[in-house]
Amino acid sequence: MPHRPQPVPDRMARVKIVAAEFVTSAATAADLLQTPLPELAFAGRSNVGKSSLINALAGRTIARTSAAPGKTRLANYYRLQPDRGRAFHLVDLPGYGYARGAREGRAFDTLAHEYFFGGPAGVWMRPAIAGVALLVDARHPGLDTDVEACDWFAAQGCALQLVATKADKLTRADRQRAGAALVKAFGRTALMTSVPSGEGIDELWVWIAQQVEQWTQPPR
Ligand SMILES: Nc1nc2c(ncn2[C@@H]2O[C@H](COP(=O)(O)OP(=O)(O)O)[C@@H](O)[C@H]2O)c(=O)[nH]1
Numbered sequence: 001m002p003h004r005p006q007p008v009p010d011r012m013a014r015v016k017i018v019a020a021e022f023v024t025s026a027a028t029a030a031d032l033l034q035t036p037l038p039e040l041a042f043a044g045r046s047n048v049g050k051s052s053l054i055n056a057l058a059g060r061t062i063a064r065t066s067a068a069p070g071k072t073r074l075a076n077y078y079r080l081q082p083d084r085g086r087a088f089h090l091v092d093l094p095g096y097g098y099a100r101g102a103r104e105g106r107a108f109d110t111l112a113h114e115y116f117f118g119g120p121a122g123v124w125m126r127p128a129i130a131g132v133a134l135l136v137d138a139r140h141p142g143l144d145t146d147v148e149a150c151d152w153f154a155a156q157g158c159a160l161q162l163v164a165t166k167a168d169k170l171t172r173a174d175r176q177r178a179g180a181a182l183v184k185a186f187g188r189t190a191l192m193t194s195v196p197s198g199e200g201i202d203e204l205w206v207w208i209a210q211q212v213e214q215w216t217q218p219p220r
């Protein structure tokens with residue numbers, strides 16, 4: 001089915017990225033950055049397409065992608081400067097749930113928890129977080145690990161966007177079924193995206209730009 005782009009508000013449409021670069025990888029809480037920039041965190045299972053989506057959003061290759069799951073056990077920071085508005089960080093959180101109960105799942109739990117609550121007191125939500133995009137594979141709606149992650153992020157009270165990836169792999173019939181299954185499993189609508197067709201990229205930009213715009217730097 002050819003992808004028909006949804007209309008997006010003119011003001012936000014077609015964000016141009018004037019600079020995009022990899023900043024650093026954090027393996028432990030001590031490596032997590034403390035900067036004055038707002039952060040958009042990308043979470044999801046290994047191989048769901050986080051790095052590919054970050055490259056599509058950036059309009060260039062800044063994140064390493066891999067057909068073999070389970071490579072990223074780090075939080076990777078990318079700095080993006082849109083043509084309008086402030087610069088921000090995209091934070092690619094470690095993939096989770098590839099092998100249940102395996103080391104990777106625990107690494108996600110630890111680093112994601114520290115990412116959210118890593119302050120000296122260990123009780124505040126990282127003030128830099130402007131929003132979380134939770135990526136789920138459109139072909140596998142409602143996996144336990146994804147639903148658990150969604151509930152966990154929602155409970156932290158941050159702006160959360162559910163993003164379904166690899167929509168190009170669905171037939172028209174599968175697509176309708178997947179959309180309904182996603183709503184049933186997560187209780188929210190997922191934004192359908194595809195890197196090869198470009199579906200959903202502008203819409204995701206609209207959401208990101210809104211979160212970055214609405215974010216206010218917390219008092220120090
Ligand atoms: N067909 C299709 N493949 C995708 C899409 N996004 C990612 N992939 C593929 O899925 C694999 C994992 O992607 P990657 O971005 O490395 O996943 P990550 O582990 O979540 O960072 C790679 O082989 C990508 O080429 C998509 O939208 N459509």
Ligand SMILES: [Mg+2]
Pocket residue numbers: 050051052064065066072
């Ligand atoms: Mg990756």
